[in-house]
Amino acid sequence: MCRRSLLANPSPKEGLDPVVSESVRTPCLFPCEPPCDGKHGLCSCQPREARLPPTGIVMEGNLGAAPLRRLHGMPPPPPDGWKHAAVDRSGVVVFTVGPVATGSRRRRLVLRLSQKDALQALFQQNPYPGIATRERLARELGIAESRVQVWFQNRRARHPQQSPSGPGGAAATTPPAPEDRRTPPAVQSTSPPLRPSPPQESMPPSAAPAAPFGAPAFWVPGTAPGVCVGQPLMIFMVQPSPVALRPSGKPPPPAQYGVTDLALPPASSRHAQMCRRSLLANPSPKEGLDPVVSESVRTPCLFPCEPPCDGKHGLCSCQPREARLPPTGIVMEGNLGAAPLRRLHGMPPPPPDGWKHAAVDRSGVVVFTVGPVATGSRRRRLVLRLSQKDALQALFQQNPYPGIATRERLARELGIAESRVQVWFQNRRARHPQQSPSGPGGAAATTPPAPEDRRTPPAVQSTSPPLRPSPPQESMPPSAAPAAPFGAPAFWVPGTAPGVCVGQPLMIFMVQPSPVALRPSGKPPPPAQVAVPWAVSSPAVTALGQPGQGAILPPAQPEAHIPRWPGSPYGEGAAPPLEPQPQPRSLPSPTSLLDGLLAAAGAPASPGPSPGPSAVAVRQAALAGTPSLVEQISAATGIHATPGPSLGPCAGERAHLALPGSPSVQDALLASLGIPGSPGPFPGSSPVVAGAHPAFPGSPSLIEEILAATATRDTPWSPPGPPAWDEGVEATLEAPLSEEDYQALLDMLPGSPGPGA
């Protein structure tokens, strides 16, 4: 299948890459055969602002999936075993081999039917579950919250019609629920009869009136308050528009609402003030025109703006960008995330004090959120400590696309969730591309060239690999692979010997550097196609017991010490079913640099700002005694997890064994295991859930390796600090170790049933 994909140049789906087709097309510099006319498939490798030809050599390793763009006419044809010939958006030409992704991607999670049912049930009620809901569901399903989040993302993208607001969705197909969920009358404009209870920062959800599970918490003017405490949102209704036709073939945009006047909660806290600021800042404080709107068809604003809207100040970006037509009905969405919120211009009357946002999501739902509302909706912002940032930054400079194993290991050592590490890298790549090895001014450009092996290689090159990579071995334990520096992408440069690519085999091709360097846009130039200094093999280096002369080493360690590939004894790609709560206590690794520092130096203990588990703890505490989320869903939707179990305390379910909050069990486990057990080679490519265990013994700290291999190592990395669990009672509610670690421990238990399913 891999080869199929690779050899299928050009793109099998479209004659033209959609991105390319919209962008400036520049001549392809590759020796295409037949000659490239720029129309078949590619060269979408360049950033869309200016698809200029590559100018040098860049290496990226461990690429994910998306940034890979097929490279047309890649000559010579990819040798057997190579999975992809691709160019990422930075212009990096990469070849990945075999089951490669193994080690890059998280192992695919196979959801049980009961889990799917539960997720589906929730989705039908609320396609935008907040963090609290996601966490709770994740806990009950025995999967990581991040998996729940991803599931919803995919679901929204693929099955929008199944959401309450989607065409044919609940709003339209399901019988109206009682009062608070009733589809409001088509026309409405009344002030809420009652004021919502004043927002209370971090008010424990448990104190809120019961709300049907998954149901967006909101207030519909005219209904009694009480349902909105957890995730207070308020829905306003607006005059429905008669217009219903849309030019595109897509389903009509969800209905829109009118805004009414309201009574508001007082603005008391700084938070509230900030909210007001934000709210009153209509139109958009950033731009006179919403950039999206400005590029789209602008339709007349139907809102009773005051003064009358000319369509130029701030908004109505509420409509889907394809056709910003007036609303056609009514839809409800609750618990919206952040992104889909669009400011509504000319909101009349002006938002009352205390209300945080008057917004319209992309579905056309007008929503007002109040107070600290986001509480329960958004994950609490994680405040990374300087030391954590340093570590992340160090890794980023070596490899902006860390694989799952690397992310997990780093996460563990930093004491944060893997999903947070992933997000950090996403944001980093988007905002500081130049700091990646391939970016201009990045490591490649800024670090002083070291001896030989860091020299910029000759600028031209495009040869077939002299040797085929060792046949991809599924699930080959990284620990058995040749050593590779931490964070450094493992790849192959044509002309070098194989051997270094075992962990995350990638192959880099070099292309003729382009003289073109100027860019039309004002944006920073795309990451330079700079040759990564340490990409060049060095006899000196390869002599160090490296299997091949092609061994590529990162700067900073040209000499003798070649750290072992961090390698996850548990194999790249082994994704524990559960991930740690924010700032979890990481499993103490005897070899962790963190521990060493903590023990030896009495670490700084900056009271980590860690959002603290407080909220989570509270939620967990609140959870006790409350009905299962799944049970609530089932009750509310009629959908019942097939194999029954409402995932309740099913003794046999690993999911429950993995539940955090039962320190005693964990302690017992730890004690019985004598902590970090030795994992052993990663089992293989079996579907996830299993979560092999990260082995720690003997393996150097990831951070230590990063710092050792990076310039930033000058900045002594300090341990995560005392942390998060330094929080009294709440701390006791937090799992003493991350869920993933806990899960891993479970997996190691003799007789462990193994990954659920």
Next chain:
DNA sequence: CGTCTAACTTAATCAGTGT
């Protein structure tokens, strides 16, 4: 082999924190 979908990406944007 085709379909479904988990995992992943970029891009845009919202929003909390700190200066």
Next chain:
DNA sequence: ACACTGATTAAGTTAGACG
């Protein structure tokens, strides 16, 4: 007030599981 950056979204792609 503003910069920075964590969190979330949509949209699109890749690739593993399964019929």
